[in-house]
Amino acid sequence: MPTIYRFGPYRVYFFAHENQETNEPPHVHVRSGNGYASFWLSPVRVRDYEGYTPREIDRIRRIVAGNREQLLRRWHDFFDHAS
Numbered sequence: 001m002p003t004i005y006r007f008g009p010y011r012v013y014f015f016a017h018e019n020q021e022t023n024e025p026p027h028v029h030v031r032s033g034n035g036y037a038s039f040w041l042s043p044v045r046v047r048d049y050e051g052y053t054p055r056e057i058d059r060i061r062r063i064v065a066g067n068r069e070q071l072l073r074r075w076h077d078f079f080d081h082a083s
Helices: 018-022 054-066 068-082
Strands: 003-007 010-013 027-032 035-041 044-050
Touching: 003 068, 010 054, 027 054, 035 054, 035 068, 044 054, 054 068
Parallel strands: none
Antiparallel strands: 003 010, 010 027, 027 035, 035 044
């Protein structure tokens, strides 16, 4: 599970096998000591979460949206070369 971005207490990553097994659209997972969330990247929207307040989810969503291009590039760099 490659870590592709860190901000504050949050680690953003994806699972290396996800795209081959499920063929899901680009998305990232975010984890910290408080909880877990995942976000679709096109467009950025919450997929699911646990342990975060709605306010914190909105904060994380804004950070993911602000870094969307970088996160999409990392997704495509990894999965386009893994095929």
